Amino acid sequence: MNYRHAFHAGNFADLLKHAVLTALVGALRARPGPLAIVDTHAGAGVYDLRGEAAAKTGEGEAGVGRLMRDAAAPGAFDALKAAVAALNPNGKTRFYPGSPILLTAAQRPGDSYLGCEIRADDNAALRIALKQRRGAAVTSADGWRTAVEQAARGRGRLLVLIDPPFERPDDYAQIVATVAEVRAQRRDAVIAVWLPIKDLATYDSFLGDLEDAAAPAPTTIAEVRLRPLSDPMKMNGCAMALVGAPAGVAAAADEAGQWIARTLGEPGAVAQVTVLGD
């Protein structure tokens, strides 16, 4: 397991993922009834943008550093900005909140969060980051398996975030299988998947498979391309795929994507939100 999210925390891809995620969880918590969340690939929880890893790439400074300096950034980033501000009371953007912090920020009585992280160092950091959070738990068990087990076990509302490192060739197949199995256990489970965009062939073929696995639930795709996809070796963009998400989330996703393309993109950058099957 080589991937460490510390190198990439707060980059453009995290900004899209986390703006969409905060909009999604906000919309789900606006409805009555407890919400259980499974974060299949949780990471370390909090990232130090002045740490060695983040400083090496500068991705966080180029992403969230830029966002926090933009007072006119759209409202879709408000929840993320508030979480960043809460971690940095002196006003300097040093610490960045990962999905576990964002997803547990406003848990209500009865809500729960389970973060899966198999790296021992990041798992230990995550336990510390979530120590004070009501209803939050951490496991070192495999995230793919845990999502299906949790879906089989409970009965209430379920949100699953799938955010693998894409280091393994079978990550795409694992996503499709997990979406199908979770939805087979829980027909109304909402599932959010983060995806890199490198080349169109891989991306399009995966979206076709995801649409089939999620059917009949609609799948909303919020994507940003920072540049035309001319070099498939680069991460040219990213997307959040939302299965069964409330309709209102699309507007926030579009707002966030447009800001990222406009502010962080190269010539030819674009953002769009589409609903598969429409």
Ligand code: SAM
């Ligand atoms: N979701 C996090 C966020 O938004 O802040 C970032 C997660 S990072 C992209 C992926 C994480 O998944 C890494 O920390 C990696 O160690 C972990 N991981 C990889 N395979 C896993 C597995 N099978 N089960 C649980 N965690 C895994």
